[in-house]
Amino acid sequence: MKIYRFALILAGFAALFFGLQRLLTPKYMSGVYDGALIAEYYSETKNHEVIFIGDCEVYENFSPMTLFGEYGITSYIRGGAQQLIWQSYYLLEDTLRYETPEVVVFNVLAMQYGEPQSEAYNRLNLDGMTLSASKLNAVNASLTKGEDALSYIFPILRYHERWQELTPDDLRYFVSRKSAGHNGYLMRNEVKPVTIIPDGAKLANYDFAEVCRVYLDKMRVLCEENGIDFVLVKAPTIYPHWYDEWEAQIESYAETHGLLYVNFLEHIDDAGIDFAADTYDAGLHLNCSGAEKLSRYFGAILTEKFGLSDKRSEPAAAAEYAAKLRDYEAMKTAQRSEFETNGKAVTFTYSKS
Amino acid sequence: MVFTTYEFLILLVVAAVLYYTLPRSFQWKLLLAASAVFYAYSGLDNLIYLAVTIISVYLATRRMDDLLAEQARGLAADIPGENAKAYRAAIKRRRRRLMVLCLVLNLGILVVIKYTAFAVQGADAVFHVLAKPEDLGFFRFALPLGLSFYTFQSVSYVIDSYRAKKAGYVERNPFKLALFISFFPQMVQGPISRFGDLKQTLFERHAADADAISAGALRVFFGFFKKLVIADRLMPVIRALTAPGDEFAGAYVLLTALVYAVTLYCDFTGGIDVTIGTARIFGVKLAENFDRPFYSKSVAEYWRRWHITMGTWFRDYIFYPLSASKPMIRLIKPARRLLGDHIGKRLPVYIATMVTWFATGLWHGAAWNFIVWGVLNGAVILISQELTPLYGKFRSKLRLGDGKVYGAFEIFRTFWLMSLIRVFDVYADVPRTLRMFGTIFTDFGAGKLIANGIAPLGLSLADIVLAAVSLAAMIIAGAVSRSKPGSFNSVTFRVSLCAVLALAVIVFGKYGLGYDARQFIYNQF
Numbered sequence: 001m002k003i004y005r006f007a008l009i010l011a012g013f014a015a016l017f018f019g020l021q022r023l024l025t026p027k028y029m030s031g032v033y034d035g036a037l038i039a040e041y042y043s044e045t046k047n048h049e050v051i052f053i054g055d056c057e058v059y060e061n062f063s064p065m066t067l068f069g070e071y072g073i074t075s076y077i078r079g080g081a082q083q084l085i086w087q088s089y090y091l092l093e094d095t096l097r098y099e100t101p102e103v104v105v106f107n108v109l110a111m112q113y114g115e116p117q118s119e120a121y122n123r124l125n126l127d128g129m130t131l132s133a134s135k136l137n138a139v140n141a142s143l144t145k146g147e148d149a150l151s152y153i154f155p156i157l158r159y160h161e162r163w164q165e166l167t168p169d170d171l172r173y174f175v176s177r178k179s180a181g182h183n184g185y186l187m188r189n190e191v192k193p194v195t196i197i198p199d200g201a202k203l204a205n206y207d208f209a210e211v212c213r214v215y216l217d218k219m220r221v222l223c224e225e226n227g228i229d230f231v232l233v234k235a236p237t238i239y240p241h242w243y244d245e246w247e248a249q250i251e252s253y254a255e256t257h258g259l260l261y262v263n264f265l266e267h268i269d270d271a272g273i274d275f276a277a278d279t280y281d282a283g284l285h286l287n288c289s290g291a292e293k294l295s296r297y298f299g300a301i302l303t304e305k306f307g308l309s310d311k312r313s314e315p316a317a318a319a320e321y322a323a324k325l326r327d328y329e330a331m332k333t334a335q336r337s338e339f340e341t342n343g344k345a346v347t348f349t350y351s352k353s
Numbered sequence: 354m355v356f357t358t359y360e361f362l363i364l365l366v367v368a369a370v371l372y373y374t375l376p377r378s379f380q381w382k383l384l385l386a387a388s389a390v391f392y393a394y395s396g397l398d399n400l401i402y403l404a405v406t407i408i409s410v411y412l413a414t415r416r417m418d419d420l421l422a423e424q425a426r427g428l429a430a431d432i433p434g435e436n437a438k439a440y441r442a443a444i445k446r447r448r449r450r451l452m453v454l455c456l457v458l459n460l461g462i463l464v465v466i467k468y469t470a471f472a473v474q475g476a477d478a479v480f481h482v483l484a485k486p487e488d489l490g491f492f493r494f495a496l497p498l499g500l501s502f503y504t505f506q507s508v509s510y511v512i513d514s515y516r517a518k519k520a521g522y523v524e525r526n527p528f529k530l531a532l533f534i535s536f537f538p539q540m541v542q543g544p545i546s547r548f549g550d551l552k553q554t555l556f557e558r559h560a561a562d563a564d565a566i567s568a569g570a571l572r573v574f575f576g577f578f579k580k581l582v583i584a585d586r587l588m589p590v591i592r593a594l595t596a597p598g599d600e601f602a603g604a605y606v607l608l609t610a611l612v613y614a615v616t617l618y619c620d621f622t623g624g625i626d627v628t629i630g631t632a633r634i635f636g637v638k639l640a641e642n643f644d645r646p647f648y649s650k651s652v653a654e655y656w657r658r659w660h661i662t663m664g665t666w667f668r669d670y671i672f673y674p675l676s677a678s679k680p681m682i683r684l685i686k687p688a689r690r691l692l693g694d695h696i697g698k699r700l701p702v703y704i705a706t707m708v709t710w711f712a713t714g715l716w717h718g719a720a721w722n723f724i725v726w727g728v729l730n731g732a733v734i735l736i737s738q739e740l741t742p743l744y745g746k747f748r749s750k751l752r753l754g755d756g757k758v759y760g761a762f763e764i765f766r767t768f769w770l771m772s773l774i775r776v777f778d779v780y781a782d783v784p785r786t787l788r789m790f791g792t793i794f795t796d797f798g799a800g801k802l803i804a805n806g807i808a809p810l811g812l813s814l815a816d817i818v819l820a821a822v823s824l825a826a827m828i829i830a831g832a833v834s835r836s837k838p839g840s841f842n843s844v845t846f847r848v849s850l851c852a853v854l855a856l857a858v859i860v861f862g863k864y865g866l867g868y869d870a871r872q873f874i875y876n877q878f
Contacts, residue, residue, distance in 0.1 A: 005845050013852040020860055119866060146866050150359055160860050164815045 021156035024163060025127070027173040028180065033348045034059070034081045036180040038091070038128030041078060044183070045320060046099040049308050050075035052184065053092050053219075054107030055083040057235035060285035062105075064183035065328040066295035068321045071303050072310030077184030080125035082117060085110045085215040087125045090138035092219060094129060096226060103306050104223050105231045108250050108261075109240070111216065114209025116144045126152055178349035182328045187288050189335035189345050194275040194283040200241025208249055220257055229260070229306055236264035236273055236294065238283040260305055264294060271297035288332055323353040354394040354498075356541075356627045357581060357864060364390060364537075365573075369566075369634050377558035384532055384555075384635060391537035392498060399497040402466075406459055407531045410507045413455035414514040414523040414530075417448045422520035452515040456508060463504045466496060471719035499540040501716060505666055507534055510548045512670055524548070529556055538631040542624045544642040544662035551639070559636030567847040572630025574854035575830075579623030581862030583823045586816055587616045588863075593811035595780055601809060602792035604802040610772040613779045615824065618647065621660070645831070650763035652733050655771055663716075667709050676705035707731045717778075722786065726777040733770065819861055 028035035037059060050073055052058040059079030067073040078091045088110060095101075116122065122142045129135040131153060139152040151158035162170075180186065223230035232254055234242055242265060254261035264271065271293050275283055278290030286294060302308055311317040327350050335345035354361050368387040372380055393400055424444040428437060510533070514523045524530040533548055533555060559565075594601040594609045601609070625642045632639045646659035656664050675681065681701035689697030696703075707728065714727020748759065773790070780786040807817060833840050841847060 006848060009845070009848050009852055013856065016852075016856055017859070020856065024860070148359065148866075151865065156859060158865055160862070160865070163860055164813060 017156070021154065023166070023170055023174060024159045025155045026159065026162070027169050027177055029169050029173050029177055029349055030167075032124070033180040033186060035124045035127065036177065036349075037184055037186060038078065038080055038125060039130075040128075040179060040181050041076060041095070041184065042130055044076065047317075048074045048076045048099060048101050048183075049311070050103045050105060050302060051092070051095055051101045052077040052079060052105045052107070053083070053088040053095075054079050054105075055110050056081055056285060057107045057109050057237060058105070059181070059184055059186050060188065061235045061237065061291050061294055062298065063185050063288070063291040063295045065185070065321075065325055066292045067299045067302075068311070068317075069325060070296050071299040071308070072312035072317075073299055073302060073308050074311050074317060074321075075183060077181070079107075079184055080121075080128075082113075082121040083110060083125050084113050084116065084121075084142060085212050085219075086141040087122075087138050089215045089219050089222070090134040090141070091125075091129070092222060093137075094132055094134040096222070097132065097134070100226050101228060102308060103229045103231055103302060104219070105233055106216075106219060108232050108234050108246075109242070111208045111212045111246065111250070112240070114211050116142050119144050119147055122147070123158075127155055178351050179327075180349050182324065182331075185291065187328070187331055187335065187348070188280040188285070189288045189332060190280040190339050191277055191287060191289075192280055192282050193277065194238065194279060197238055197283070198241070200243055203243070206243055206245030206249075208246070213253075216253065220259070231302075232259055232261040233298075234263040234265060235286075236268050236271065237279075237285055238265070238275070260301075262298070262301065264298075267297065288335070326353050354391045356624060357577070360394060361391075365631060365634070372559075372635055373561040377560075380558055380635075381529065381532055381556050384536065384637075385528055388532060388535040388537035388540070392535060392540065395498040402462060402497045402500065403503065403535060405462065406503060406507050407527070407534050409455050409458050410511055410534065411524075411527045411530050413451045414511060415525060417451050417514050418517075418520050418523040418525070420444050420448050420451075421517065425520060448515055452511055455511050459504050459507055459511075463500060466500060468715070468719045499542075502543050502545060503534050503540065505545050505663075505716075509545065509666060509670060510534075513548060522549075524552065532556075536632070536637075538628045539639060542621070542628065543660070544625065544628070544640045545666050546640060546662065551637075554636070554638045557636075562636065563844050564842075565636055566634050567844045567851070568841075569630045569633030569635075570851050571841065571847045571854075572626050572633060574630075574851050574858065576623045576626025576628075576630060577858045577862070578823070578854050579619040579626065579827060581623075581858050581864055583820055583827065584616050584620035584623060585863035586812070586820050586823075586861075587612055587619075589811035591616060591779060593809060599785070599789065599792075602789055603796045603798040604793075605798075605809075606776065606789050606793050608802065609779055610769075610776050613775060614647075614768070614772040617775070617778075619824075619827070647768055648764055649767050650760060651737055651767055652730065652770060653737065655767055656730070656734070663713070667713055671712055672705050672709040675708055676701045681705065703735055706735055710734075720781065721783050722777045722781050725783050725786075726774060729774050729777070733774065823857075823861070 026032075026035060034056070050067070052062055052064075052075065056079065059077045062075075062077060064073075064075040064077060067075050078095055080087065080091075083091070088106060092104060122139075122144065126135065126139055126142060129138065135152070136149070139149045143149065148157075220230050222228075232250060234247075234250070242263075247263060250261060250263075253259070268275075273286065273290050273293050278286050278293060280287035312321075331347055331350055334347040338345045338347060354364070364387060368383060372383050375383060389400075392403060421444070424441060427440055427444075517523070524533065533546075533551060536546075536551075536555065539546060590612045591609065594605055594612075622643050629639045629641070640662055642661050642663075644658040644661065646655050649655035649658055681704065684700055684704075685698060687697075688700040691697065692700065710727040710731030711724065712727070713730070714724045717723040717727070776790060777783065777786045780789060807814060810817070812820075841850070
């Protein structure tokens with residue numbers, strides 16, 4: 001057999017393999033939009049002053065567009081649903097391959113999980129990462145029973161059965177997809193007020209798992225090595241319950257290492273958050289109005305504590321964010337109108353201006 | 354290690370690359386190392402059983418060989434004629450003692466590990482000595498990977514060594530013997546190879562040959578296709594139709610038998626394709642284990658074409674020795690007096706057949722359903738043999754001749770007969786099998802089967818269409834390769850087919866998270 005024939009067959013196989021993989025992998029352009037967020041980062045201009053990492057408490061509660069609009073802070077959220085702390089660490093490591101921000105903000109709710117939780121959330125956080133040592137390490141640290149690392153490198157090995165569930169979206173977004181996030185922020189404009197504040201169930205042990213402590217420290221050291229200020233926050237969502245015992249451990253850690261720690265649960269009134277109007281799911285997450293209030297409040301702290309410069313006066317940044325803000329405002333208007341008319345928002349993706 | 358794992362594919366690729374890049378003197382040593390990795394992956398403790406088998410077989414057969422050499426030297430020297438017979442008999446006795454000792458040890462391991470719990474349960478049922486089933490936990494052992502297969506292969510080697518007339522049959526290099534017993538592709542579901550057939554191809558040096566490698570790779574991918582795309586896609590139907598509750602009776606029992614026949618065939622032949630293909634990649638030619646069994650015209654023929662190496666093993670090491678044994682020969686005379694000429698003459702065959710099939714059933718598993726299955730096979734074979742003259746009369750009276758129509762009827766009859774006997778394997782419970790089988794006659798319910806449609810099968814319409822198309826492709830590929838033997842000879846064509854099959858398996862195969870049926874059915878034997 002001539003070698004060129006073999007190469008030709010191999011090339012044909014590779015083309016079909018990767019084509020089928022692209023076709024069968026979920027596009028996250030309807031239903032679960034959270035899955036689109038991690039991958040979107042790679043097509044961004046990477047010159048952010050602030051990087052947020054963490055679970056839904058970052059990508060639902062902080063608005064980078066407000067931070068820029070109000071303070072000229074360029075920021076990006078590398079958040080994912082139920083992002084585990086080691087995933088946060090490796091996502092940070094991955095981010096530092098592309099840029100070195102001045103501040104990294106980590107939401108501490110993930111400290112509650114000392115072991116991998118579910119494959120579905122792993123997928124939302126890891127599938128979108130490009131292949132790198134950081135991704136492989138994140139995968140290895142996150143595997144739940146029955147999962148295999150290879151399917152994170154070749155997702156067709158996980159999603160091959162979707163040939164029975166293909167939708168028009170899979171063809172529509174085969175070549176390119178729309179955007180779901182606004183610098184990693186997933187916009188929600190519905191309103192569902194808080195009616196009850198559930199008490200936290202008693203736990204057998206309030207100590208954070210050792211693995212969480214290790215990764216928290218690894219993040220701090222990584223930031224230190226790169227000259228980045230590491231900030232800890234607890235978003236002001238009232239459920240899941242944030243225990244006093246957890247708070248004490250984080251406070252102690254921040255104090256020991258001289259880190260800024262802001263528990264926004266203690267600043268709800270200062271930030272002007274109204275849980276009758278600023279949450280879309282009865283207190284689990286803030287809606288856009290709440291996220292903007294929180295971002296305004298936090299932006300002032302970031303500017304004051306870390307002396308971040310106002311990028312609004314820089315032409316390149318101003319032009320870039322002008323387009324982003326247009327898209328942001330357009331989606332906000334659309335969602336609010338949809339919610340007022342039909343009781344639910346339907347516009348969650350957009351084509352970039 | 355299971356074939357349908359990434360680990361197996363990695364082992365195969367790494368071993369194949371090293372096999373053809375290292376000096377050829379290392380080739381069989383590399384296969385031994387790969388076999389050790391393959392086996393150790395399933396648990397290091399399993400290696401102990403394997404090591405006991407290898408060491409005991411090596412020591413026993415080597416000593417047997419030494420005794421033969423000693424005998425030849427003795428006879429060549431000046432042992433007088435009258436003493437020569439006694440000398441030979443003495444050597445034979447010593448050799449037989451060694452063989453028996455080795456067989457008792459190795460079959461003992463198999464019996465203790467595989468059958469103790471079953472035997473104790475049986476004793477409990479009879480004598481009510483042990484009150485609680487949980488007390489039996491002590492008698493259950495973890496079944497080492499491929500125990501039945503490598504034990505049978507070792508047993509055949511020991512017996513063949515004993516039957517050797519001249520010294521030199523046995524393998525005197527313990528590591529080469531270890532490779533023969535543990536050659537990884539055939540470790541888990543056969544074929545059960547004979548040393549005489551395998552030694553040359555296994556130990557000779559092989560140059561990298563695109564023809565052999567592409568043929569082997571194609572066979573491997575075809576095996577994965579049969580297993581993962583067809584067999585495992587149909588498996589949920591079996592699980593759904595045999596779920597507790599006896600809901601799917603009557604016509605559904607026939608459907609279950611039909612689907613199980615196809616599933617088992619694709620599962621087992623798929624595994625054998627992977628086995629033979631893997632060996633072929635290393636230049637090793639293993640015996641074929643199937644020859645279109647569903648085209649058989651009788652049960653006896655079916656068993657000459659299904660799991661061929663197991664059938665010949667039982668024939669050569671149980672049926673023939675038993676039917677031609679002295680007690681059996683002695684039995685003929687009184688039996689002819691008592692039962693008449695025909696039956697009396699055939700009594701040793703009847704007994705040997707039933708014993709062989711009882712053992713075959715027991716080999717498949719330590720459970721009554723396998724024993725009943727085995728005995729039924731033996732009974733059907735004997736009845737068929739006895740009815741053969743009657744069939745002849747029937748055919749000549751109806752002037753059916755040997756035409757295609759009657760041939761098709763025979764194939765149809767044999768297929769269904771085997772499928773229905775196999776139902777004992779499906780329900781894995783003798784009383785339930787009999788109960789369900791009875792409903793074919795008492796509560797057929799064809800209307801219910803049609804009215805329910807595909808809903809009870811646990812498959813979507815797309816699954817069914819895919820399985821049907823894949824089956825058709827498998828049948829057509831088989832037909833083409835038989836009618837035009839050179840059709841798959843081009844290396845370029847083979848590599849292209851490999852790529853197509855690989856994509857088909859990747860997209861349409863049943864594997865991955867939440868999928869737990871990757872084990873081949875025959876691995877459990």
